[in-house]
Amino acid sequence: MLALDPLLIGDLDLGDLLVVLVKVVVVFVVGLVSTMLMVWFERKVISGMQNRVGPNKAGPFGLLQTLADGIKLFFKEDLIPDKSDRFVFKLAPYLSFVPAFLVWAIIPLGGDFTGDKTGLVTLPGDRVTRIQLADPQVGVLLLLALSGIAVYGIMLAGWASGSKYPLLGSVRASAQMVSYEAALGTSLAAVLLLAGTLSTSGIVASQEGFTNWHLVSTGVLPFVIFLIAATAELNRPPFDLVEAEQELVGGFNTEYSSIRFALFFLAEFMNTITMSAIIVTLFFGGPQPLSIDIGGLQWDGDLYLGPLNGTVWFLLKVLVFLYVYVWFRATLPRLRYDQLMDLGWKLLIPISLGWFMLLAAFRLAQQEGWNRVLVGGIGLVSIAAGAALLAAAMKVSARNREREGAMF
Amino acid sequence: MELFVFICAAAMVLVGAIGVVVRSHPVHAALSLVLTLFGVAVLFVAKEAHFLAAVQVIVYSGAIVVLFLFVIMLLGVDNVEDLRIEPITVQRPLATVVGIGTLALLVTAVVQAQDSVRTGSGTGIDEAIATGDPDSNVRQIARDLFGDHVFAFELVSVLLIVAVVGTVLLSRRPDKSLTSDGGRR
Structure with missing residues (x-):
């Protein structure tokens, strides 16, 4: 019997359902809060790199700035342009927001994968589960499917606005995202070939210890290609032609205001976090500890945190990539459109x-x-x-x- | 439970299919097509063909309909067409004939194939449940595509490449100055 979660195998009682519900709520809340912190982190790091102070008024170190901005956005006037296609205009933000959330479900957020252990956790009452919302059979293909759906959000947002610049932005976006999805998929295939499974927890389990990360076979070329393609897929700098302010006013979301704009904004930052988490899962062992065994120096990566060990390692690795994304934004100038297409089709693929x-x-x-x-x-x-x-x-x-x- | 899923997915497929035909706006029609494709993906999942469902969403919804929409937006044909003007007069009766013919073919194929469908655990796509190996689904399709039907598979890919090259060749406008000294190259 196969299931999304080992809990669902066999008889289902109220406790099992409760555990699944708690997991859903926790993943949802952690996703929202981490997005809030990510916005703060990005603004703080960028301001540091540009010799500014950055947000520092709301809360300690300006931590609550995003919350304040979010509340402000809620109370702003919600405009729908006269020439827009009303139904599609209202639908588009959700098409971009929902896939961003769903990718969270397949990421192993913790658990013990060392040795022969498969990351299963036993809760009180003999309930066996994973620290992962769902472990579907198609595993990491769900990421490709969801990023395929996310294209619709941006594309339809630009089209439904009924004005020129958003349309131009969305045409750029769809061409860019579809092209780079091919590079994303082919570099992913190398990882799947070595792991021999599609499931994300299976991929993590196959990367035990530093030596099994396949640093030569997937850690160099496929990793770099995946990182570049993921940056393009996220429409983050230096690939943010979708919202090139100098050319397109604001890109696909020019006509959006209030909470609909907030949803796009949230989706963009949440996608950054999930993509970093996916990179860590595919190439750097996810919650696997970084164990060292060189000569006399031996360390099994135990941080003396008990069951939280894997989660802390996972967070540390994800933070590295979040920093890399912010670093990209602060240092690299935006590509020209033909350079973008050349890089994708003639080099990466x-x-x-x-x-x-x-x-x-x-x-x-x-x-x-x-x-x-x-x-x-x-x-x-x-x-x-x-x-x-x-x-x-x-x-x-x-x-x-x-x-x-x-x-x- | 299975009946409920089937009814929901079938409703999605039918509403989408009717939408494609009835909606006068090309973008709305394309979105209805997406609804149909999602319904089919749900049906695949209900039949335990998870890999097919994922590929359905990735390829059809994620790439092909996006390309449709891309062309609709880029060419600016996203306004309502006037149905009274008919550029090729035979195409509507011809479309009716071809439509009915395709329907008849599909119905015949389904009726004929009824007996050859393998049921029971451990056969066909049920192997994943029977063996408990989540990746057996992928393995089966790989063995079918690249083992049993590898020749047909390669032929299809050659056909696609020929189509692409042909399209590029046809769409390049012939340039007088180029053809006169193009032979030198």
């Missing part, structure tokens, strides 16, 4: 496909007992031949464009 093929070839060589050096050599040569062909094709098409009088 071919590289991640080539790397995936190489990994698959090595996997097969290992199974069949072939000479690995030979397999690697043949793989590299064929990848180089493919790259040369691609480069030649691009050169020819660039020359044709020039001859036809294109300016770029």
Whole structure:
């Protein structure tokens, strides 16, 4: 029997339902509060990098600034433009907000995955469960499905506004998100190939200890490609052409105000957190502790926190990536539109496909007992031949464009 | 429970399908199509075909309908069409004939296939429940696609590439100056 949660196997009593309900509420509240803190964190870190003070009035260190802003947004006038498509205009914020929340459900937020343990937790009354809202069969594919749905929110918001700049912003957004979803998926495939499972808890369980993070096979190329593609998927700087203020006023959400705007804003920051959590889950072991075993130095990553050990490790790793995203925003200038498309289609997708093929070839060589050096050599040569062909094709098409009088 | 899920999903599919035909606005019609695709995904989940459901949402709702919407927005055809003007006069009777023909084909296929559907635990997509292995669903599809039907699969991918190359070739406007010295290259 399979289920989203080990609790749901067998007889279902009131206690099981209560545990599931508590988990839902906790994930919801933690999601909202962490988004609030993320907004504060981003503003504080950016102001530090720009030699400013940043929010410091509401609450200690300005922590409650986001809460104040949120309450202000609630009481603002809710405008619906005259030329808008009213139903779609009202629907769009939810299409962007709900997927952002749902991704939380598949992230393992804690639990003990060390050794042969699978992250299962036993609650009082012999209830076995995970510190994870749901562990569906399709696992990490749910992330791709939900980010596919999130495109609709932005796209329909721009279209339904019934004015030019939001429409331009949303057309950009949909083209960008659909293109980078391909790079996201192909770099993800490398992780799935090594983990041999789709389920997020299974992926975490396969990354036991520092040495099993697959640092060479997935930690370099697929990780970098995933990070770039995820940044583009989130529409965060340097890929925030969707809301390029200088060109598009405010992008897809220009006509939105009050609580509908707040929903878009919330979704954007929540997506940043969930994407960092997904990166940690896929590439850096999720709640696995960072155990060190070099020479005489030995540490199993135990922070003496008991059951909270995994959660604390998870939070520490996620914080690193949240900082990286803020850092990106503070340092990198925005890409031009054709640069964005070139990077996605001509660089990221071919590289991640080539790397995936190489990994698959090595996997097969290992199974069949072939000479690995030979397999690697043949793989590299064929990848180089493919790259040369691609480069030649691009050169020819660039020359044709020039001859036809294109300016770029 | 299964009946309830089926009725809800079937209602979604039907409402979406009727919406695609009835709604006069192209964007609304495309959104109705999304509703239909979601309904089909729910039906897949109810039949324990989780992987198919995920792929349905990723590929059809996440990419194909987004591309439809993209084209509708980019070309600015998002205004109500005048149905009285008919550019090709035979297309409406022809569409009726093709529609009825497709329906007849589908009904025949379903009726014919009724006996060959494997039921019971451990066969077909029920293997995931029987073995308790959540990834068996993916493995089965992979073995079918890349093992039993690998030739057809590769043919389809060749067809798609030919279609893409053909479209690019047709959509490039012929340039007089280019064709005169294009042979030199």
